[in-house]
Amino acid sequence: MKVFKFGGASLNSVERIQNVGNILTTYAGEPLMLVMSAMGKTTNALEKVAEAFYAGNKEDALNLFNLVKQNHLTTAKYLLVTTYNKTFDRLNSFFTEVEWLLHDKAVQSFDYYYDQVVCVGELLSSCIVSAYLNEKGITNEWIDVRDIIRTDNNFREANICWDETIQNIKRAGIDNKSTIYVTQGFIGSTDQNESTTLGREGSDFTAAIFANLLEAENLTIWKDVEGVMSADPKIFPGACLISELSFNEVIEMAFYGAQVxxxxxxxxxxxxxxxxQVKSFLDPTLPGTTISNKASKNLPPVIVLKNKQVLIQLQTIDFSFIGERPISELYHLFAELNIKPNLIQTAAINVQFCVDDREEKIQQLAAKASEFFDVQVERNLTLLTIRHYDDSTSTQLLEGKQIVLTQKTKTTLQALYHEAK
Structure with missing residues (x-):
């Protein structure tokens, strides 16, 4: 079996969904597991729905959600003929799932409501794609991944319960026979049937889970770029394709925030x-990037930018040295609040770290950390990471920047600076 993951960019229009069908015709008769992301910017739109709801703006939330509804219904009308009514009924059940929640009052954490609302994006896209493929003669079976991927209740960053997930795959009868399955990425559910998400861009992870448990021949991630690039070509036009990468190198790139x-x-x-394999859905004939155990050699500078960063500076209240206990307390807070520093640096009596700007998490961390530290928070920063940096690249990218923190190892340079106003 092969596992294919189609990202949001490959599903953001009628023409691109039709292109998915064209790609699949070249794999006729092969068993496939197709993992679908939400269409286009749907996840961003649903995040705004969740934010409006949690802020108590029920009417705004419903209006924003209605825009998501209409967009998907319009896409379905253009793509489907014989299966439209049946597909509409299924889509409507997902709409109702969210609208029922939006009419309620927020009594749980934002992360809980985020997952219940945002998860619908993948359900809607996969439902439409599955129906379209069936009409095109690419017979497939649609699966609600929430019946398969079991997680804990760590909402927005749920952890996989592997044993239960394995049992669910067996129970569902998913195997390597000549069947095409269509399911969703990014989402799972708890044993209480509460929807969860696996972290932003988590559809890749879902595809890897299925590849692992189904002993897949390979996993292909279809994207709107040639393959893995040395930087985001939308920001850095000079970015080049990296044709081969090792697992170890990709883990490092992903750790530092590369979105591929x-x-x-x-x-x-x-x-x-x-x-x-990372391949282009715009031109499937291109070789793309192959990622394996083979060691990476002669890599160019790899550039990663993370915007909307926050620098949190902690200093011991009594000017005592940063030692085992204060650091232990800090890492305990990271674990408790599920916060992952993108950069951390310690000195004699203070520690500084950079995190993504998630308001609720930062407020909780600052409040708890103030028991042990004097806390200062600085927002609107950008984190630049250069893997395999050289003097020319680092000088060019940092010229004119107001840098607040830097860190350098043999292979990686990181610099935190103010975003342009």
């Missing part, structure tokens, strides 16, 4: 020695 592959994707593949 989700950080958790590699381990399930590496454990089973399953090759990962």
């Amino acid at each position: 592959i989700h950080p958790k994707t590699i381990k399930p593949l590496q454990n089973k020695k399953i090759t990962l």
Whole structure:
């Protein structure tokens, strides 16, 4: 079996969904597991729905959600003929799932509501794609991944319950017979049937889970770029294709925030020695990037930018040295609040770290950390990471920047600076 993951960019129009069908015709008769992301910017739109709801703006939330509804219904009308009514009924059940929640009052954490709302994006897209493929003669079976991927209740960053997930795959009868399955990425559910998400861009991780558990021949991630690039070509036009990468190098790139592959994707593949390919859905004939156990050589500087960063500076209240206990307390807070520093640096009596700007998490961390530290928070920063940096690249990218923190190792340079106003 092969596992294919189609990202949001490959599903963001009628023409691109039709292109998915064209790609699949070249794999006729092969068993496939198709993992679908939400269409286009749907996840961003649903995040705004969740934010409006949690802020108490029920009417705004419903209006924003209605825009998502109409967009998907319009796409379905253009794509479907014989299966439209049946597909409409299924889509409507997902709409109702969210609208029922939006009429309620927020009594749980934002992360809980985020997952219940945002998860619908993948359900809607996969439902439409599955129906279209069936009409095109590419017979497939649609699966609600929430019946398969079991997680804990760590909403927005749920952890996989592997044993239960394995049992669910067996129970569902998913195997390597000549069947095409269509399912969703990014989402799962708890044993209480509460929807969860696996972290932003988590569809890659879902695809890797299926590849691992189904002993797949390989996993292909279809994207709107040639393959893995040395930087985001939309920001850096001079970015070049990297044709071969090792699992270890991709883990490092993902850790520092490269958006090509989700950080958790590699381990399930590496454990089973399953090759990962990143290919262009715009031109499937291009070779793309192959990721395997083979060592990477002669890599160019790899550039990663993370915007909307926050620098948190902690200083011991009594000017005592940063030692085992303060650091232990800090890492305990990271674990408790599920916060992952993108950069951390310690000195004699203070520690500084950079995190993504998630308001609720930062407020909680600052409040708890103030028991042990004097806390200062600085927002609107950008984190630049250059893997395999050289003097020319680092000088060019940092020229004129107001840098607040830097860190350098033999292979990686990181610099935190103010965003342009």
